[in-house]
Amino acid sequence: MTPISRIRNFSIVAHIDHGKSTLADRLIQLTGTVAERDMKEQLLDAMDIERERGITIKANTVRIEYPAKDGQTYILNLIDTPGHVDFAYEVSRSMRAVEGSLLVVDATQGVEAQTLANVYTAIDADHEIVPVLNKIDLPASEPERVREQIEDVIGIEAHDAIEISAKTGLGIPDVLEAIVTRLPPPHGGDADAPLKAMLVDSKYDPYLGVVVIVRVVDGVLKKGQRIKMMKTGGTYDIDRIGVYRPAMQDVAELGPGEIGYITAQIKQVRDTRVGDTITTEKKGCETPLPGFKPSIPVVFCGLFPVDANDFEDMRDAIEKLALNDASFTFEVETSAALGFGFRCGFLGLLHLEVIRDRLEREYDIDLITTAPSVIYHVFTKDGERHDLHNPADMPDPSKIDRIEEPRIKATILVPDDYLGDVLKLCQDRRGLQLDLTYAGARAMVVYDLPLNEVVFDFYDRLKSVTKGYASFDYQMIGYREDNLVKMQILVNDEPVDALAMLVHRDRAEMRGRAMCEKLKELIPRHMFKIPIQAAIGGKVIARETLAALRKDVTAKCYGGDATRKKKLLEKQKAGKKKMRQFGKVEIPQEAFISALKMDS
Numbered sequence: 021m022t023p024i025s026r027i028r029n030f031s032i033v034a035h036i037d038h039g040k041s042t043l044a045d046r047l048i049q050l051t052g053t054v055a056e057r058d059m060k061e062q063l064l065d066a067m068d069i070e071r072e073r074g075i076t077i078k079a080n081t082v083r084i085e086y087p088a089k090d091g092q093t094y095i096l097n098l099i100d101t102p103g104h105v106d107f108a109y110e111v112s113r114s115m116r117a118v119e120g121s122l123l124v125v126d127a128t129q130g131v132e133a134q135t136l137a138n139v140y141t142a143i144d145a146d147h148e149i150v151p152v153l154n155k156i157d158l159p160a161s162e163p164e165r166v167r168e169q170i171e172d173v174i175g176i177e178a179h180d181a182i183e184i185s186a187k188t189g190l191g192i193p194d195v196l197e198a199i200v201t202r203l204p205p206p207h208g209g210d211a212d213a214p215l216k217a218m219l220v221d222s223k224y225d226p227y228l229g230v231v232v233i234v235r236v237v238d239g240v241l242k243k244g245q246r247i248k249m250m251k252t253g254g255t256y257d258i259d260r261i262g263v264y265r266p267a268m269q270d271v272a273e274l275g276p277g278e279i280g281y282i283t284a285q286i287k288q289v290r291d292t293r294v295g296d297t298i299t300t301e302k303k304g305c306e307t308p309l310p311g312f313k314p315s316i317p318v319v320f321c322g323l324f325p326v327d328a329n330d331f332e333d334m335r336d337a338i339e340k341l342a343l344n345d346a347s348f349t350f351e352v353e354t355s356a357a358l359g360f361g362f363r364c365g366f367l368g369l370l371h372l373e374v375i376r377d378r379l380e381r382e383y384d385i386d387l388i389t390t391a392p393s394v395i396y397h398v399f400t401k402d403g404e405r406h407d408l409h410n411p412a413d414m415p416d417p418s419k420i421d422r423i424e425e426p427r428i429k430a431t432i433l434v435p436d437d438y439l440g441d442v443l444k445l446c447q448d449r450r451g452l453q454l455d456l457t458y459a460g461a462r463a464m465v466v467y468d469l470p471l472n473e474v475v476f477d478f479y480d481r482l483k484s485v486t487k488g489y490a491s492f493d494y495q496m497i498g499y500r501e502d503n504l505v506k507m508q509i510l511v512n513d514e515p516v517d518a519l520a521m522l523v524h525r526d527r528a529e530m531r532g533r534a535m536c537e538k539l540k541e542l543i544p545r546h547m548f549k550i551p552i553q554a555a556i557g558g559k560v561i562a563r564e565t566l567a568a569l570r571k572d573v574t575a576k577c578y579g580g581d582a583t584r585k586k587k588l589l590e591k592q593k594a595g596k597k598k599m600r601q602f603g604k605v606e607i608p609q610e611a612f613i614s615a616l617k618m619d620s
């Protein structure tokens with residue numbers, strides 16, 4: 021066991037792309053934790069998709085040994101936290117497992133929305149914070165300006181911010197020394213007290229089963245111990261204990277202040293709740309660590325296989341994915357139009373995209389994604405509340421008393437030049453302005469927005485109206501009543517349930533019209549006329565008509581080239597696979613998503 025005075029536990033907080041992973045790599049490299057030949061870029065981002073997209077999804081941890089200038093060797097435990105808004109809860113939990121943070125700010129960009137969100141989470145967790153200005157190798161870097169900005173906007177001391185280049189390695193030794201001298205050792209920690217450890221994270225390993233990352237607060241975690249998860253009540257025998265360096269290395273025990281992993285024949289990640297308290301089954305601690313709450317999905321959508329024969333494969337794939345991701349939920353859904361599929365719940369849009377991509381890529385299943393939706397509270401006249409996950413399940417309108425929708429508080433940082441466009445976008449999405457302040461040449465806008473207006477393409481719109489210069493972060497603030505109605509889309513007089521959605525009454529006509537126009541462009545002409553309508557209850561509020569056409573792809577191939585003709589017909593057949601039959605009409609896969617994108 022390492023004496024607590026020689027342990028430092030920390031995390032790195034940063035906005036996406038400000039260099040968190042690169043800095044982590046350098047710290048690992050400089051302390052010789054990994055042999056030079058094993059050094060891969062971005063060691064901590066293990067999953068392929070993370071690597072490709074350059075985003076960190078799940079928290080990781082690594083133990084670094086650092087011989088400091090005072091002649092002592094310190095154990096530095098870095099917990100790498102996810103950088104995206106969807107995973108805010110995971111971030112706040114892992115922050116509670118450490119005592120300090122390096123605040124990395126890109127010196128060419130300055131403070132962004134996620135810098136703020138993450139650093140406030142760190143401040144909430146009582147962290148000591150060491151500001152680090154990264155990318156000073158770039159000519160565009162302005163360390164002085166960013167230093168001032170950190171002081172003005174975040175309100176923390178920044179005159180002693182460390183200037184580094186995570187890319188070239190410049191300044192990295194100063195960062196290591198600052199971790200030891202400026203961050204505190206773990207608080208308290210009584211090795212003789214009953215075991216109390218925090219479940220920081222868990223992941224599924226095909227060989228080892230579930231691997232749990234823990235931070236010991238009191239007591240000692242040992243091999244063979246029978247442990248108990250205080251919230252879920254599960255009990256397990258510890259098989260392995262170890263630390264990540266960053267490869268797994270077994271150790272005999274973990275004492276107070278230490279961070280490492282355990283395996284204990286736990287079958288699925290679902291049995292481990294981030295933030296739960298681990299103790300021994302017998303003579304365990306009495307009170308769990310404070311502040312536990314399970315992370316709950318907020319965005320729902322239907323995922324259907326394009327080819328109905330893929331349903332069973334899709335079930336296997338989804339079950340496998342869920343093994344490793346407790347925050348992702350699913351249940352079988354049937355749609356009149358799309359057949360069998362799954363209604364899935366996600367922490368946010370990015371989470372949805374990641375899962376969808378993995379199903380398509382790793383499991384090779386073509387999917388139709390229905391419109392993402394939030395959970396509405398529908399109160400019926402008999403006083404009951406129904407949590408509506410799917411617009412298709414809406415109770416009969418005559419029985420409904422009122423509908424409440426989830427609202428968020430969104431913080432957007434944007435250069436002055438684009439402020440007008442951002443305000444318009446938020447206004448168009450039924451936002452209420454809460455605050456508008458300036459930080460240098462940037463404005464910070466705070467809006468109260470319906471989550472429903474944000475889940476679909478708000479990020480995309482925000483990025484495009486600000487040419488990528490705005491940054492965005494949000495938190496849920498609760499439910500509020502509004503005038504919401506269910507809008508149906510009818511194609512050739514048949515309702516397409518996968519396109520049904522809840523909209524605000526005042527915006528229904530506009531949305532309905534936009535969707536009918538889009539669908540008219542997206543649905544290929546058939547040999548008969550197809551009406552496309554938007555309706556609320558029995559009332560049609562928008563209508564387009566797709567003219568009839570005889571579509572013969574081989575018409576252009578006059579002459580006797582039979583092989584060419586065959587090829588064209590095959591191509592057409594392959595294209596058809598991507599379509600779904602609705603009554604007599606075929607609707608292409610992309611129509612389900614594109615039709616919902618708004619141009620405002």
Ligand SMILES: Nc1nc2c(ncn2[C@@H]2O[C@H](COP(=O)(O)OP(=O)(O)OP(=O)(O)O)[C@@H](O)[C@H]2O)c(=O)[nH]1
Nearest residue numbers: 037038039040041042074075076103155185186187
């Ligand atoms: N020029 C320069 N580029 C850097 C430096 N540090 C990081 N980068 C580059 O900036 C980009 C983002 O760096 P990452 O380390 O992936 O950023 P991150 O904050 O971990 O991003 P997420 O994992 O998405 O949160 C990469 O292309 C890096 O190569 C630096 O000091 N100088």
